[in-house]
Amino acid sequence: MRKRFDIRVQPGFATIAMLCFFILYVPIFTLVVYAFNSGISIARWEGFSFRWFVAAWNNNLVIEAAIRSVQIAAIAAVIATAVATLAAIATTRTAGYRGLTFKYSFINMPLMVPEIVTAVALLILFSRIKVWTGYSGLGYLILAHTAFCIPFAYLPIRARLENMDLALERAAADLYATPFKVFRYITLPLLWPGILAGLMLAFVISLDDIVITEFVKSAGQETLPTYMLGQLRRAITPEMNAISTVFLLLSLAIVTIFFFLSRSNEKSE
């Protein structure tokens, strides 16, 4: 029997697609496998062991950097999500007003400027402020991270808001709810999945940042990515693989949650 002619098929495309997934996953997969190597090589397999995970766990520099990363990401993500929520409310469900387009593009601007340029700009600005004020704490990193996380938090919240009907809020207002009550009991609960998605996204983006952190950090303020970047210049042991694996799993967990949150976003349309 002749095979049915499938109009969707293009010859070779499926092969290239498989090749693409293969290319995407083989390096990551190899990296994870060698994290469990019992030998000191990252290329020669000598047996299964958890020794490098233990080594990383006992390495103070790694743990400190990891804690610092999570601290910065948590604070930056919460602030960014809070201000992004307000901004999203201010820029959606309106007939359009003066400055709306400006606001929209301004909020998305951090996405368009090359990171290296922002990093250099912040280096210049913060090095001046450091001299003037003498303050050299984590504040600079938190401020920088908050700023570039805002657009990432803003986009899912805005997407959610645009699908929300104003009628419920109008009804509440008609029943004499104060604006705050309307927000607290109507807008916020409906918006919550969007806010959580924004928070997750902002957290991952902050956690992953290398370039801006590398330029803004003061001495002794390594985050996990900048610590790893420093280590990559030296001789590498599977400890790096172990750290990467844990990092990878953490991002994967957050992204999975984000994925399901935004799916529930779409379903509730």
Add this chain to the structure above:
Amino acid sequence: MTERTRQAASAAQRQETINRWLLSTPALALIAIASVGPLLIVLLYSVLAPGSYGDVKWEFSGQGWFNVFFSRDIFDDTVSLADAHVTILWRSAKLAIITTVLCLIVGFPTAYFIASRAPHNRSIWLFLITIPFWTNMLIRGFAIQEMIRNEGLANTILIKLGIISAPIQMLYTDFAILLGMVYVHLPLMVLPLYASLEKLDFRLVEAGYDLYATRLKVLWRIIIPLVKPGIIAGSILVFIPALSSYVIPRILGGGKNLMVGNLIELQFGQGRNWPLGAALSITLVIIVLFAMLYYVKNAGKTGGGHA
């Protein structure tokens, strides 16, 4: 409507606008302080004179911009094109363009493959594209580094297969940078392409076949023209970060294979020429802005386009 109700309505509207500005102020202020505003300082620094130990002297100087394109011979004062800087700018552009083309060649069939799956299977494939995208850039660069180092998997397999007898030096070459950049940016190509291809009306494809078009002709004359906005979107979304890459060339290109991002860093580190670094930064921003404008004009038209 009476005069009074009209006044009340316009007052309410004014109040509403004010509220909306107040609500967006914190976000706008944070971005102005720690993201967009500092760019103005970079612009200012690009027209100041370099200080002796980094930083700047507070006097006007065109030296920074001059140095982007020209260099003055220290002995006889003759002016020539600044080889190193122009070369690196051109190199970065070349690498970014090749990366974009390679991503398109691999990404288009992949996006097409996903878009032609049954609807309930698509999100799984998409998720598989997204996972590497959310993996830290450093980890992905490190993974590539491990693959292609002399004793790494790629060389080992090639030797076992008898294709080569001794390891090829792949790490710290342009090849390594290209491989790393394609690897890192591939999802940025696939996602917008998918968004376009998903909306592709297959009745048009069928019409093409009914009129005796070959598969290649259908692809070339029907599918590609229809998803052109997606192709432009994906290409720009890859080109911009590829051009300003910093991490990948740093870990895969070794010390000497620079791109413009690394050149900028050098001016603020060992190079100690902040105005030159600032001028290079502004140059990069301008190139990116033009790419962005092109993107908005050509990819924005269909509304969809990017994920």
